[in-house]
Amino acid sequence: MSELKNDLLLRALRREKVERPPVWMMRQAGRYLPEYIALREKYDFFTRVQTPELAAEITLQPVRRIGVDAAIIFSDILVIPQAMGIEVLMEEGKGPLLPKVIKTQNDINSLFTDAVEEKLDYVMKALALTKLELNGEVPLIGFAGAPWTILCYMVEGKGSKTWERAKEFCFTQPELAHQLLQKITDTTIYYLKAQTKAGADVVQVFDSWAGSLSPEDFKRFAQPYLIQIADALKDDAPVILFPKGSWYALKDLSESSASGLGIDWCISPGMAREMTGNKITLQGNFDPAKLLLAPAEIKKEVKKMIQEFGVQNYIANLGHGITPNIPVDHALAFVDAVKESF
Amino acid sequence: MSELKNDLLLRALRREKVERPPVWMMRQAGRYLPEYIALREKYDFFTRVQTPELAAEITLQPVRRIGVDAAIIFSDILVIPQAMGIEVLMEEGKGPLLPKVIKTQNDINSLFTDAVEEKLDYVMKALALTKLELNGEVPLIGFAGAPWTILCYMVEGKGSKTWERAKEFCFTQPELAHQLLQKITDTTIYYLKAQTKAGADVVQVFDSWAGSLSPEDFKRFAQPYLIQIADALKDDAPVILFPKGSWYALKDLSESSASGLGIDWCISPGMAREMTGNKITLQGNFDPAKLLLAPAEIKKEVKKMIQEFGVQNYIANLGHGITPNIPVDHALAFVDAVKESF
Numbered sequence: 001m002s003e004l005k006n007d008l009l010l011r012a013l014r015r016e017k018v019e020r021p022p023v024w025m026m027r028q029a030g031r032y033l034p035e036y037i038a039l040r041e042k043y044d045f046f047t048r049v050q051t052p053e054l055a056a057e058i059t060l061q062p063v064r065r066i067g068v069d070a071a072i073i074f075s076d077i078l079v080i081p082q083a084m085g086i087e088v089l090m091e092e093g094k095g096p097l098l099p100k101v102i103k104t105q106n107d108i109n110s111l112f113t114d115a116v117e118e119k120l121d122y123v124m125k126a127l128a129l130t131k132l133e134l135n136g137e138v139p140l141i142g143f144a145g146a147p148w149t150i151l152c153y154m155v156e157g158k159g160s161k162t163w164e165r166a167k168e169f170c171f172t173q174p175e176l177a178h179q180l181l182q183k184i185t186d187t188t189i190y191y192l193k194a195q196t197k198a199g200a201d202v203v204q205v206f207d208s209w210a211g212s213l214s215p216e217d218f219k220r221f222a223q224p225y226l227i228q229i230a231d232a233l234k235d236d237a238p239v240i241l242f243p244k245g246s247w248y249a250l251k252d253l254s255e256s257s258a259s260g261l262g263i264d265w266c267i268s269p270g271m272a273r274e275m276t277g278n279k280i281t282l283q284g285n286f287d288p289a290k291l292l293l294a295p296a297e298i299k300k301e302v303k304k305m306i307q308e309f310g311v312q313n314y315i316a317n318l319g320h321g322i323t324p325n326i327p328v329d330h331a332l333a334f335v336d337a338v339k340e341s342f
Numbered sequence: 343m344s345e346l347k348n349d350l351l352l353r354a355l356r357r358e359k360v361e362r363p364p365v366w367m368m369r370q371a372g373r374y375l376p377e378y379i380a381l382r383e384k385y386d387f388f389t390r391v392q393t394p395e396l397a398a399e400i401t402l403q404p405v406r407r408i409g410v411d412a413a414i415i416f417s418d419i420l421v422i423p424q425a426m427g428i429e430v431l432m433e434e435g436k437g438p439l440l441p442k443v444i445k446t447q448n449d450i451n452s453l454f455t456d457a458v459e460e461k462l463d464y465v466m467k468a469l470a471l472t473k474l475e476l477n478g479e480v481p482l483i484g485f486a487g488a489p490w491t492i493l494c495y496m497v498e499g500k501g502s503k504t505w506e507r508a509k510e511f512c513f514t515q516p517e518l519a520h521q522l523l524q525k526i527t528d529t530t531i532y533y534l535k536a537q538t539k540a541g542a543d544v545v546q547v548f549d550s551w552a553g554s555l556s557p558e559d560f561k562r563f564a565q566p567y568l569i570q571i572a573d574a575l576k577d578d579a580p581v582i583l584f585p586k587g588s589w590y591a592l593k594d595l596s597e598s599s600a601s602g603l604g605i606d607w608c609i610s611p612g613m614a615r616e617m618t619g620n621k622i623t624l625q626g627n628f629d630p631a632k633l634l635l636a637p638a639e640i641k642k643e644v645k646k647m648i649q650e651f652g653v654q655n656y657i658a659n660l661g662h663g664i665t666p667n668i669p670v671d672h673a674l675a676f677v678d679a680v681k682e683s684f
Contacts, residue, residue, distance in 0.1 A: 167631035214607040214629055265556040289509035
């Protein structure tokens with residue numbers, strides 16, 4: 001770690017003093033970048049994900065172009081269902097489709113849990129290659145989907161506004177749900193540990209659909225598995241949990257083994273600090289739609305955000321992924337605003 | 343009002359003592375009812391909305407079938423953009439489409455604000471007819487969309503996961519946005535007052551997309567207009583505000599002229615009571631997906647919910663509309679559970 005030229009992210013996660021907050025953007029390697037679009041036109045989604053040279057190149061693009069303080073490996077949360085034996089189709093711009101969903105005990109029994117290292121070897125190769133090419137410039141973030149969010153896709157088969165089928169499965173067959181969540185958790189822990197061995201300095205767990213659950217159901221079907229993952233990884237790398245929308249869980253999660261908590265814009269920095277008692281590093285929470293403002297206005301808003309969070313124990317980021325329609329110079333204004341503030 | 347045989351809803355909203363909480367369900371007149379489907383097969387959406395006899399019949403269906411303590415007029419929040427001169431198309435099961443969206447000062451100038459009474463006369467006729475047919479059995483609820491939610495559709499032209507164009511409009515042209523919001527507000531106040539004159543005993547304002555805004559942006563673009571509406575209606579009828587997802591605004595709104603606040607399931611009853619200091623009647627907040635449980639389980643969950651909210655100053659409801667796939671006997675179990683608890 002001492003080899004890193006820029007270790008702001010790691011220091012912020014260790015709650016050490018920093019000169020300025022580190023900054024990166026969820027989905028920073030994505031469709032708002034012309035150089036990403038150029039690769040997308042040549043290679044389909046899973047070719048980009050599964051070819052270490054392409055994944056590494058895509059991971060590095062935003063580091064070069066907008067100067068973020070961390071790279072995050074280009075991959076997808078649905079590689080875990082794939083590695084567990086579930087077919088995942090991805091139509092460009094349309095979201096994922098899992099033709100055979102999980103319904104029964106037999107479906108759960110037939111899932112692989114021990115072939116991750118081999119099946120996701122391409123992720124490890126991409127991490128190692130990226131780490132090499134980064135040459136210590138900035139830290140590398142690995143990631144996985146949270147068990148609840150992965151269950152959502154495995155049971156529902158595609159995106160949903162309500163995740164009604166996933167909830168029906170959990171509410172009406174809680175024992176099966178917990179079996180499935182535990183299998184996903186075990187696989188995810190194994191996967192994240194492998195990522196840290198392959199070169200990830202930090203790992204983030206995306207619970208994208210956490211906010212569809214009531215506080216009580218989050219405590220039953222999401223939180224225990226997030227806590228297991230944070231506990232299991234604590235000697236391997238700092239863990240950032242991002243339970244999108246689940247503001248009500250911030251207190252409990254601030255007392256977990258995680259080093260950072262991601263939040264979206266639907267909670268003010270002040271409220272989030274209060275709920276977490278300033279016990280954990282917070283990451284977020286710029287509304288991605290605010291990147292549609294003019295660059296000078298973006299900078300004003302970013303400075304206000306930093307003021308509200310405070311400089312220490314903070315990672316400047318969006319509250320959700322950057323969208324395809326953001327001009328590159330607006331993304332750059334976001335990053336520059338953080339750097340210029342100090 | 344003294345003519346009502348069942349005035350539980352009105353008493354709960356006036357914070358008077360009740361024997362048991364009143365119960366109704368958002369979208370109770372909807373696609374889970376076979377008798378609604380039968381009408382839907384004969385008449386298209388706007389025919390159902392614009393024909394007072396059909397709207398009244400649909401409004402009464404759930405009162406007869408599941409015995410709710412209130413009727414809510416069958417209509418749509420997008421009748422307001424229509425009355426203001428915007429074309430609204432509705433494809434069955436696909437959501438609304440507004441081919442010509444609001445972009446400029448000229449677009450805003452060309453909106454009608456004074457033709458509501460005439461253009462929405464069919465709503466008033468439907469209310470009057472329903473009121474007559476209800477014969478004092480239960481109160482009748484009128485409704486409108488909140489200005490922010492109506493702006494979302496007027497600017498975006500259709501549903502959205504992020505409401506990015508609506509936000510871009512508000513963030514980059516706040517003066518135009520406030521002009522538009524004020525025009526919608528004025529029209530909505532006029533419309534809701536007309537509804538109370540036509541027979542609505544209570545009005546609810548649906549801010550369905552409130553939860554997409556940060557606390558600060560909610561305070562800029564949503565809250566002031568909700569408060570205006572509540573203030574303007576306070577001598578006409580009790581107002582229920584439902585800013586879905588905006589838990590952070592509960593305290594401020596509990597101090598408004600509104601009589602009730604709707605909440606979704608992403609906040610616990612205890613937290614909602616704490617935030618509102620028990621100063622206002624709360625309505626909600628059953629996760630509609632829980633209606634997929636077996637009827638006996640639904641009843642257990644409903645009883646737990648009532649226990650958590652408390653019997654007084656409470657209206658049992660869902661946290662969002664009932665979905666089409668819910669069996670009728672599950673909806674009935676929800677209503678019966680409230681009645682049987684006392």
